Amino acid sequence: MKTKEDLRRLLLSIDHKGYLAYKETKGKWSWGNYVLSIDHVQGDPFATPSGVSVIVPGKTAGFPEAYVKEDHRRIALQDHLLRLFGEKLVQRERSYAGSGKSGLVTTSRPGQEVLERTACRIEPADGQVTLRFQVGFPANGRTINARELLRILEEQLPETVEKTLMRQNLNQKALEGVIDLADDRKYIRSQLEERGLCAFIADGSILPRKSGVSSLPMQNAVPFKSPESMAVIMELPHHGSLRGMGIRKGITLIVGGGYHGKSTLLQALEMGVYDHIKGDGREYVITDPQAVKIRAEDGRSIVGTDISVFIQDLPNGKDTVRFTTEDASGSTSQAANVVEAMEAGCSLLLIDEDTSATNFMVRDSLMASVVSPDKEPITPFVSRIRDLYETSGVSTILVAGSSGAFFHEADTVILMDRYIPCDITGKAKAAAALEGDGLRKTIPEGRKYHGISQNRIPEADRALLREQRIKLKTLSDDSFLIAHNEVDLRGLEQIADREQTAALAYMLKYMQLHLLDGKTSLPQAARKMLALTNRQGLEILFEGSAPGNGLAQVRLAELCGMLNRFRNLRIK
């Protein structure tokens, strides 16, 4: 392998030359302790910065096998190293006025969630650490400023690598804390299943966030505290005994006056499918990993989804067994969201009345007595919620501040009172009993629940495959372009960040090229995609250098959710 001296010689020989001469630096350079890999060289100072990575051999990085072999620890460690590396990079400043982004060094800056990211990858087999980042190769005008690049590569980078990627130089206590937290969370997740719970929220958790645009914890928030009747104690391997609220499988309502913290609790549960870093306040808010937030999503496209358990006999005679539309209504979109979530193996629905279509959720008895059920296409969610659990094993946690209709069906009713939960199940059930029967009797004979089964077989989009090169572009945290089609993911509220959105874009392309073969069902194809990336790394999704700040792994729910929102989805 060529060495750092070779790169130095090369750089000095192209100093002050035209920018394109930088292209010669592409390749791997031995840098003593580690390897510097220049994966992609930008074409001009204003283009996307160049992709660079450092590869530290397992022996040099020095993380023991026990830290890297199991996924939960490895991912937590990767996340920790990436944050350390990123912080140190940011401390450095550009000391000269370069053109474009020249001289700037950036890498992934993860939010509060701990995810598998291409920005930092540790090989489970040998502990080799790869850290990927971007460098705006320095220029004066459009000519090469090689000395400045050498300053970054020879002075700043080695120190950063030493201080942040090598075990012996890290704060050992912080490092152990990261590994311990990962173990403790894994333990809670395993206990959920064992104890018949779908979520756990530790006492002392801080659920609200700083603001609508910041996912940092709110200062001086009221800490969470479980009511006695719902309290469970977890004996964590490292942290020890931890008390918190256990939400049982089944149907749970969250009620309470406006502004008492209902939606905040639900949002914490939504993100509880992911792990959170220390100091987040939600370290021990753990939700069933198959939980899916369901909302109304007017305007989304639907391709061949069987929404007939909720909607039947439309006045225009439209088929609801294979329901297709370019522009769904509130109720049809929410129905499709439930069915598609279940198709992808969802076991817990999270629903907030604030973002639901009222006519999808409930129909009061007065309305039912005036409009006979066989004239009403919608079988409301309240009439199915019990069946979904009893027959299909899908639990629901529902925020319902304004309708008592769900009291009849609920197993547990939690009242949020000034941000503190109280168990009012007994009281709510008694009140419901006084009101008489629930709404279930209003379901006509032909609309009995028989479970949800659909088997949609997607095919690749031929128009897309005809493109010379399928271009991808991440537009925002929740939308991307593939070729010229925008895919809008705003309805998928559990997407943690832009790197997940980028991963979804790359997966769509990969699946179009390799997995949508007209024989494999949609969730099966998605499972294959995830299995491939989990086994071989997300790196299989791109060639050479990682796009932008890289990709982050997604869940099956979001992958299927994305496919379902691709407007050119072809179903056989």
Ligand code: ADP
């Ligand atoms: P609801 O859905 O019941 O109307 P929200 O969950 O939207 O209420 O919360 C209302 C406000 O209270 C929000 O601004 C939220 O940030 C804040 N909040 C929520 N939980 C807490 C808490 N534990 N401590 C302090 N403020 C909170």
Ligand code: MG
């Ligand atoms: Mg609310």
